[in-house]
Amino acid sequence: MDKYFTPIDAKMQAAHQALLKDYSEIRAGRITPAYVDGVVVEAYGQRNPLKDVATISAPQAKVLVVEPWDKNLLK
Numbered sequence: 001m002d003k004y005f006t007p008i009d010a011k012m013q014a015a016h017q018a019l020l021k022d023y024s025e026i027r028a029g030r031i032t033p034a035y036v037d038g039v040v041v042e043a044y045g046q047r048n049p050l051k052d053v054a055t056i057s058a059p060q061a062k063v064l065v066v067e068p069w070d071k072n073l074l075k
Helices: 002-024
Strands: 040-043 046-049 054-060 063-068
Touching: none
Parallel strands: none
Antiparallel strands: 040 046, 054 063
C-alpha cells in the first residue's frame, strides 16, 4: 500500500507548501515583505530577486521599507 500513498503524499505536501506561499502574499490590512517576493531588479549586469540585493521590512501596517545593500543600485 505504501507504494501508492508515497507519491500522493509528496504531491499533497507540495500543494500544501504552494498554498501556504499563496496565503502569505494576501494583503489583509497589513503588508508583509512576502508581497514583493516576485519583484526582480537589474543589478550588477544581471536580473536578481529584490530580496537578494536588499533588506525588506514592514515596520508599520502600511509601510514597506526596502534598503539596498549597495547604494549604487538605486540608479
